[in-house]
Amino acid sequence: MDASWLETRWARPLYLAFVFCLALGLLQAAKLYLQRQRLLRDLRPFPAPPTHWFHGHQKFLRDDKMEKLDEVVEKYPRAFPCWIGPFQAFFYIYDPDYAKTFLSRTDLKSQYLCKFRIPCLGKGLVNLEGPKWFQHRQLLTPGFHFNTLKTYVELMAHSVNTMLDKWEKICRTQDTPVEVYEHINLMALDIIMKCAFNQETNCQINSTHDPYVKAMLELGRIAFYPLHSLLVHNDIIFKFSPKGHRFQELSQVLHQYTEKIIQDRKKCLKAGMRQDNTQKRTCQDFLDIILSAQAENGDSFSDTDVQSEMNMFMLVGHNTMTASLSWLLYCLALNPEHQERCREEIRGILGDGSSINWDQLGEMSYTTMCIKETFRLIPTISSISRELSKPLTFPDGCSLPAGMTVVLSIWGLHHNPAVWKNPKVFDPLRFSQENSDQRHSHAYLPFSAGPRNCIGQQFAMVELKVAIALILLHFKLTPDPIRPPTFSNHIVLKPKDGLYLQLKILPDS
Template sequence: MESSWLETRWARPLHLAFVFCLALGLLQAIKLYLRRQRLLRDLRPFPAPPTHWFLGHQKFLQEDRMEKLDEIVEKYPCAFPCWVGPFQAFFYIYDPDCAKIFLNRTDLKTQYLHKFMTPCLGKGLLNLDGPRWFQHRCLLMPGFHCDSLKTCVEPMAHSVNMMLDKWEKICSAQEATVEVFEHINLMALDIIMKCAFGQETNCQINGTYEPYVKATFELDKIVSSRLYNFWNHHDIIFKFSPNGHRFQELGKVLHQYAEKVIQDRKKFLKARMEQDDTQKYQNLLDIILSAQAENEGSFSEADLQSEVNTIMWAGHDASAASLSWLLYCLALNPEHQDRCRTEIRSILGNGSSITWDQLGEMSYITMCIKEMLRLIPPVPSISRELNKPLTLPDGRSLPAGMTVVLSIWGLHHNPAVWKNPKVFDPLRFTKENSDQRHPCAFLPFSTGSRNCIGQQLAMLELKVAMALILLRFQVAPDLTRPPAFSSHTVLKPKHGIHLHLKKLPEC
């Protein structure tokens, strides 16, 4: 039976569309095949752990990767390629000489992590490159100057004491076991809201910021999961996945809170101006708003919200993780905890007040903080995409376009760099030992022009918090519930940190 005219008319376009799609699919397959062959050729000089032909090292990246990374660092000195699926590889380095060469270059931030975070944070200091990054960095720097940080000591102490008052109620007259990370997370958020934005949130008492805290934790988990799952690297696939829909919802939560912070501060400053209040308000947000008013064309509302988003998230997230891990390290090492407490008592007495100058005298607690940052770096890696070939100290080379990951965890745990790297030993950071060490052996805040802008604020917060905690409490680990590392961009305790808290008698 012959085909009708209508069937013939429709069949030809469908056949052409089918052939066109088939040709596109074939071209894409050839492109991916050539990409894989090129990566195999470029990475042939570098030995790597056993890999699955299709999944690569995905299992290692998603499950207990910190513990596994220690084994790899010992077995493969300096560096190794890490496959994320069959067509993408990240090149991990953890040698000080390699780190020095890598950090002295001007490569752009990798497209993966920062592209994935942009929808929820916007294009702030964390995600920018080039002249716009430099402009934002220069604008924000005055907010992290010593003169600005000195005014943060009192509100920090107030927030820490608020948390400790809660702990006293929990402990009452006897020792109690407390999951401290949740409390510390809220306290760190309270501090950044006061110091950076001039906001009294009372978030440690009421639940107004609970949705924000939950959103940041879940978003961090989704971004990390997407980074190490090659299927989700494609925007369209991720968008229609369960995580993609949830990611959009959580991003809206962050933007709403950031917008509220901005509008509240604008209203506050406007009211002060109407009252002819001559008092100078110069927290970080005030500095940004002032600069925006002077340069309306070069710093938009979107830029403003991106920076507030970034500071809110990064400013409390890494600090909360750092303080939690520091408290856990001192709980595991009571001899160092006692020595810190003795130093703090000799400087602060009963702790009724704490000043900027007193914090500068805390040499042993500073060494303990640095040793915690070495042993458990809150930000375990930084990454760049090579804009030109990179030659390593041994002569081997990587081509342009390769994603290179500087593993700060691997660097800090490298037995070729640190003796007994898994042992908590603050004396590594005496002046004599520090002077003898490679300048790129210890990089918790990175180094160079793109180092962490908030590192002095973070150190200040850690000193204030730890000094006040150790004055009022003795801490010991709950050995029945050891913490585990989460697979997040910031190393957090997966199930919290459970500690025995014992209230100390007042001096």
């Protein structure tokens, strides 16, 4: 009788709990089923590549083979639905008219690819929305004005020459291809540390000694890690995964470093003092400009805002510039006739390159066309995404509902044979004035377009011109036939296993 009493006492709650869990499971299954049916209905007007019933197109996304995307773009010349598992779909577009309609709106940026970064890095222009974003954009714009950028040219040239000295020593002791990506990575970090903080870290020579430099380099590798896997989109799984834990540790190093610099600078400004090395400075750095904006706007631009913007500027600017210059060198190495024409143009402007100034950069017309063609052929940011706040109707009458995540594939747009003739051919003359005037306004979007275009695009162009000019004056570039680069399609499009080039010192350098 006692056993029967215990059985009744404990079995009933367990039974009820089981029924409750089963009901919740069935309810969730029904919800997912309806979600899938709704997506199938909404996306029915748009044909798509064959999809796996469970994985969707995840294998296609994870393979990092951009050739597969080229094949899809050729077969579906405007857009296609891309399934991330059975219950989630993105809508990829790469048609100029579609892009123009999409970018003319003010939909929120999709957080799907960067939601885990925000708590660690803070909210800056990259991930802010609405009035807060507009306020920050206005306050930060002076930091990228031509008058400010002019003063950075000498700083940039000094960092590039440090890298070239390293390359020259390597080339004099070995006759094998050099892995240049890591050298460029340190050089880009050196430049942005000077322009952002007026900090001389000597990172190109002793990169392993500075905790901040080490953290920034490793953080860049994790922050732009691909997030197409369903598992890493669970907050708890990512937070407690090795990568998530390491990401938080590195972010703390970043925060402590930037906070100390910001507070030290504010103390100096408040006391009317100048730092010991400020007397050598010929320009304001990015931090000066941000702190000036804060002083004028009081509580509406907090210390947290300052720190977030500095972190974002450092991380995003450093990683995108490294990739951009790497791909530019690779494209010129593959196309020696264009490389030589750039070199002749640069020699005619700079002579031996002992000095370089802002006005000379504006004379590099053919070199500029080669830079633009590199951005077309290998866009550093391969896509941008938004979540529709209201239905979107394209010029051909096809529509998408609110809530859909739309991905503008910049790679797809720049490789679309319906937009570009022979899109895989490196042809700088596409960007002659005549050809540019005849092109659709949204056929070429390396820095996006509309109100949320890249605020740092002029900074990037200046840095690329300084770097490529000095490199071509000193070295002839040849690709390594044994180790061609492969794409690592994270948020920033990087060479997966580094970039190997044969560097030959020019006799008159």
